[in-house]
Amino acid sequence: MKTTKKILLPENEMPEAWYNIVADMPNKPLPPLHPGTKQPINPSELEAIFGKELVKQEISTERWIEIPDEVRDLYRIYRPTPLVRASGLEKALDTPAKIYFKNESVSPVGSHKLNSAIPQAYYNKIQGIKHLTTETGAGQWGCALSVACQHFGLDLKVYMVKVSYEQKPYRKSIMQTFGAQVIPSPSNTTEAGRKILAQDPNCSGSLGIAISEAVEAAIMQPDTRYTLGSVLNHVILHQTIIGLEAEKQMQMVGDYPDVVIGCFGGGSNFSGITFPFLRHKLTGGKDIKLIAAEPASCPKLTRGTFQYDFGDTVGMTPLLPMYTLGHDFQPADIHAGGLRYHGAGTLVSQLHKDGLVDAVAIKQLDTFAAGILFARSEGIIPAPESTHAIAAAIEEALKAKVEGKEKTILFNLSGHGLIDMTAYDKYNSGEMTNFEVTDDYIKETVGRLEKILK
Amino acid sequence: MKTTKKILLPENEMPEAWYNIVADMPNKPLPPLHPGTKQPINPSELEAIFGKELVKQEISTERWIEIPDEVRDLYRIYRPTPLVRASGLEKALDTPAKIYFKNESVSPVGSHKLNSAIPQAYYNKIQGIKHLTTETGAGQWGCALSVACQHFGLDLKVYMVKVSYEQKPYRKSIMQTFGAQVIPSPSNTTEAGRKILAQDPNCSGSLGIAISEAVEAAIMQPDTRYTLGSVLNHVILHQTIIGLEAEKQMQMVGDYPDVVIGCFGGGSNFSGITFPFLRHKLTGGKDIKLIAAEPASCPKLTRGTFQYDFGDTVGMTPLLPMYTLGHDFQPADIHAGGLRYHGAGTLVSQLHKDGLVDAVAIKQLDTFAAGILFARSEGIIPAPESTHAIAAAIEEALKAKVEGKEKTILFNLSGHGLIDMTAYDKYNSGEMTNFEVTDDYIKETVGRLEKILK
Numbered sequence: 001m002k003t004t005k006k007i008l009l010p011e012n013e014m015p016e017a018w019y020n021i022v023a024d025m026p027n028k029p030l031p032p033l034h035p036g037t038k039q040p041i042n043p044s045e046l047e048a049i050f051g052k053e054l055v056k057q058e059i060s061t062e063r064w065i066e067i068p069d070e071v072r073d074l075y076r077i078y079r080p081t082p083l084v085r086a087s088g089l090e091k092a093l094d095t096p097a098k099i100y101f102k103n104e105s106v107s108p109v110g111s112h113k114l115n116s117a118i119p120q121a122y123y124n125k126i127q128g129i130k131h132l133t134t135e136t137g138a139g140q141w142g143c144a145l146s147v148a149c150q151h152f153g154l155d156l157k158v159y160m161v162k163v164s165y166e167q168k169p170y171r172k173s174i175m176q177t178f179g180a181q182v183i184p185s186p187s188n189t190t191e192a193g194r195k196i197l198a199q200d201p202n203c204s205g206s207l208g209i210a211i212s213e214a215v216e217a218a219i220m221q222p223d224t225r226y227t228l229g230s231v232l233n234h235v236i237l238h239q240t241i242i243g244l245e246a247e248k249q250m251q252m253v254g255d256y257p258d259v260v261i262g263c264f265g266g267g268s269n270f271s272g273i274t275f276p277f278l279r280h281k282l283t284g285g286k287d288i289k290l291i292a293a294e295p296a297s298c299p300k301l302t303r304g305t306f307q308y309d310f311g312d313t314v315g316m317t318p319l320l321p322m323y324t325l326g327h328d329f330q331p332a333d334i335h336a337g338g339l340r341y342h343g344a345g346t347l348v349s350q351l352h353k354d355g356l357v358d359a360v361a362i363k364q365l366d367t368f369a370a371g372i373l374f375a376r377s378e379g380i381i382p383a384p385e386s387t388h389a390i391a392a393a394i395e396e397a398l399k400a401k402v403e404g405k406e407k408t409i410l411f412n413l414s415g416h417g418l419i420d421m422t423a424y425d426k427y428n429s430g431e432m433t434n435f436e437v438t439d440d441y442i443k444e445t446v447g448r449l450e451k452i453l454k
Numbered sequence: 455m456k457t458t459k460k461i462l463l464p465e466n467e468m469p470e471a472w473y474n475i476v477a478d479m480p481n482k483p484l485p486p487l488h489p490g491t492k493q494p495i496n497p498s499e500l501e502a503i504f505g506k507e508l509v510k511q512e513i514s515t516e517r518w519i520e521i522p523d524e525v526r527d528l529y530r531i532y533r534p535t536p537l538v539r540a541s542g543l544e545k546a547l548d549t550p551a552k553i554y555f556k557n558e559s560v561s562p563v564g565s566h567k568l569n570s571a572i573p574q575a576y577y578n579k580i581q582g583i584k585h586l587t588t589e590t591g592a593g594q595w596g597c598a599l600s601v602a603c604q605h606f607g608l609d610l611k612v613y614m615v616k617v618s619y620e621q622k623p624y625r626k627s628i629m630q631t632f633g634a635q636v637i638p639s640p641s642n643t644t645e646a647g648r649k650i651l652a653q654d655p656n657c658s659g660s661l662g663i664a665i666s667e668a669v670e671a672a673i674m675q676p677d678t679r680y681t682l683g684s685v686l687n688h689v690i691l692h693q694t695i696i697g698l699e700a701e702k703q704m705q706m707v708g709d710y711p712d713v714v715i716g717c718f719g720g721g722s723n724f725s726g727i728t729f730p731f732l733r734h735k736l737t738g739g740k741d742i743k744l745i746a747a748e749p750a751s752c753p754k755l756t757r758g759t760f761q762y763d764f765g766d767t768v769g770m771t772p773l774l775p776m777y778t779l780g781h782d783f784q785p786a787d788i789h790a791g792g793l794r795y796h797g798a799g800t801l802v803s804q805l806h807k808d809g810l811v812d813a814v815a816i817k818q819l820d821t822f823a824a825g826i827l828f829a830r831s832e833g834i835i836p837a838p839e840s841t842h843a844i845a846a847a848i849e850e851a852l853k854a855k856v857e858g859k860e861k862t863i864l865f866n867l868s869g870h871g872l873i874d875m876t877a878y879d880k881y882n883s884g885e886m887t888n889f890e891v892t893d894d895y896i897k898e899t900v901g902r903l904e905k906i907l908k
Binding site for chain 2: 004005006008010011012073074076077078088106108109110147150151169170173174176177178179372375376378379380381416418419421422424425428
């Protein structure tokens with residue numbers, strides 16, 4: 001037998017605490033602002049929207065936050081996930097680099113989103129909350145949350161962007177199978193939805209509108225809270241279990257990464273795989289490069305501006321300090337639905353500003369070329385989102401080849417693409433295109449934001 | 455922490471040989487017959503259709519057959535698969551029984567089929583074969599074989615039943631992504647297909663027609679062989695890795711099953727999980743009950759007759775001794791496409807005749823009720839096929855509860871249902887029905903078979 005293919009961590013070695021990078025950041029993140037007063041928001045105001053313990057985590061500066069037993073218990077359905085030596089991909093690239101990937105696609109709904117869905121449902125449950133609301137675009141987050149709510153006996157309402165509801169029926173069906181109520185957004189169940197439908201009865205929806213509806217639905221009903229699957233600090237915190245496990249698994253084979261890569265939407269899977277490694281750079285001076293791989297059509301880190309901005313399109317949420325393209329930036333309709341978000345989470349934004357996180361922007365056709373190469377060499381069809389990380393890893397591996405350098409590359413396979421085959425069809429049939437974003441359009445959307453903030 | 459949820463076998467403990475139950479069967483299986491002469495067929499005649507080494511395995515009486523390193527290497531992408539304690543399901547049923555399942559759904563294309571696809575591609579490759587052909591219904595086998603052929607550099611042509619090709623586009627796209635050519639059957643690429651299209655240009659196809667096309671395509675092209683994903687002895691042999699791993703994993707937690715259950719189509723996943731346990735009954739007298747869970751709408755084991763029959767609808771293949779409903783039996787259009795086959799493989803048929811394998815027939819609505827309960831208690835949406843095994847396991851667990859008995863139940867989760875959500879939609883919306891098979895219809899199809907054989 002050759003070197004181990006899958007490095008498996010025993011269940012009893014699953015990390016017992018999440019890592020909160022705020023404790024080690026050289027420059028602490030700026031506070032969220034109230035959307036009306038534009039003054040730092042009071043945590044108690046956030047508790048009207050989010051579970052109490054989650055708000056506590058959102059502003060915590062503690063380095064380690066214990067993972068409750070009930071959460072660890074449910075994590076065990078799929079965690080620890082395998083760390084895999086991408087020996088097939090290495091061979092296909094004929095590179096001296098060693099490539100590893102953390103396989104989060106083994107989660108029962110196929111992505112890393114369950115890592116935060118479980119604790120979010122749990123903390124709301126023990127607080128006595130009965131109902132949760134959320135929004136979902138492509139559906140990965142909604143699926144994960146429906147599994148978690150079903151387990152903890154919470155009622156769940158998911159506002160799903162109408163065009164996805166109609167075009168991606170599988171994830172809708174998965175949510176329903178786990179007992180969630182899925183509502184195509186815009187809907188007439190909220191004031192926000194009704195207003196939009198009155199203006200445009202055929203509106204196909206957007207993530208921004210769905211967020212507005214989900215937040216409103218949470219505020220208007222007793223014993224109800226809203227939940228979000230990315231961007232926020234407490235979501236990032238929960239996702240660090242990915243990197244903490246990977247670190248132990250790397251130790252098991254006596255290796256350590258020179259480069260750690262994740263695809264980048266709002267930051268949840270990227271931060272999850274990279275922050276535990278970054279901590280050794282921050283605290284022990286260990287050198288490491290982190291690469292956020294974002295879509296060229298939604299280039300917030302590589303071409304956005306560091307600025308306070310809203311989380312939603314309408315401008316209802318608190319203002320967060322972020323690299324942003326402007327909250328009314330309309331990303332092209334790429335197949336990596338999970339990466340179509342206008343801003344980067346606060347923590348990644350601050351770290352990127354401080355030169356601790358690198359970013360690359362990758363064109364859609366290049367991501368699918370990478371995805372196909374990965375599928376054919378490793379046997380797994382990656383999610384369109386994850387192909388961004390794969391493309392960046394391939395670029396690093398080819399660089400190592402040119403330089404004749406040994407290098408250890410780690411990336412996160414955030415999910416599988418088995419329910420995204422229409423995207424692969426488009427690519428295979430030659431009908432897929434790239435999307436360009438002009439500087440003028442970015443100037444326009446950021447300009448509007450700056451006007452609002454003045 | 456509670457008892458271990460997932461029992462993981464280290465890669466280096468993966469079994470090094472498959473188990474061939476023929477060596478231990480009290481009554482050896484009857485030989486296949488030539489469809490024309492109705493005399494025992496000469497193995498060399500089979501080599502025109504199947505790879506040489508696979509024919510050797512088909513008729514072997516050796517107890518252990520070594521797994522080649524190249525096959526084990528590729529198995530490591532997903533094997534060893536986890537053995538999982540179904541603690542959530544136990545709790546939901548409030549049963550004193552311990553329930554375990556072997557999770558074959560972690561395979562990258564979502565089912566156990568890769569266990570035989572890999573060695574079939576490998577043995578053909580080292581023989582110098584360049585092209586493989588096969589048929590697929592729902593697409594699980596075609597997907598698995600496309601992964602294996604891609605890896606070994608074999609060209610693959612898959613005849614996919616036309617109605618599935620049109621209605622289940624995801625699995626078609628998966629095969630194409632791995633480089634396979636997928637042809638809707640009946641097609642005009644074969645004599646058999648052209649004949650059928652001439653009679654009925656709108657024919658939506660059947661597994662029987664697709665087999666005829668794939669066999670013809672293999673015979674007519676040089677350096678080409680045909681492959682099959684179930685029924686045959688060599689396929690069963692490869693699948694025994696499931697049970698051999700499960701046996702080691704049971705040992706790791708100091709347990710042993712009283713009952714082992716698999717869903718039943720042609721026999722590949724059922725035999726794979728059960729035969730390694732049955733061997734201890736055959737050789738050491740260890741008591742154990744094996745249950746084949748078949749659909750009530752295709753009840754070959756519970757209501758069929760033990761008889762020589764053809765493998766395809768047209769009557770081109772060798773005659774095999776099997777429990778059968780007659781080769782022109784038309785099963786109802788249930789969602790468990792992989793279980794819609796008229797006959798049981800030779801080995802299971804002989805063992806069922808000898809009272810060593812039990813069978814139950816389960817109605818479609820009951821299988822989906824079991825599937826939903828499993829999804830909600832274990833977090834995994836099972837394939838429609840696998841829900842049959844789950845329903846049988848639940849029945850055993852409830853029996854144990856009534857009897858107040860501790861009992862250890864093991865079943866095979868042959869695949870996940872993430873690409874079968876339209877079936878769950880039908881169930882969730884109340885549109886799904888059961889299908890009854892009348893005794894008269896079975897008498898009719900078996901009667902036609904008996905007339906042919908006279």
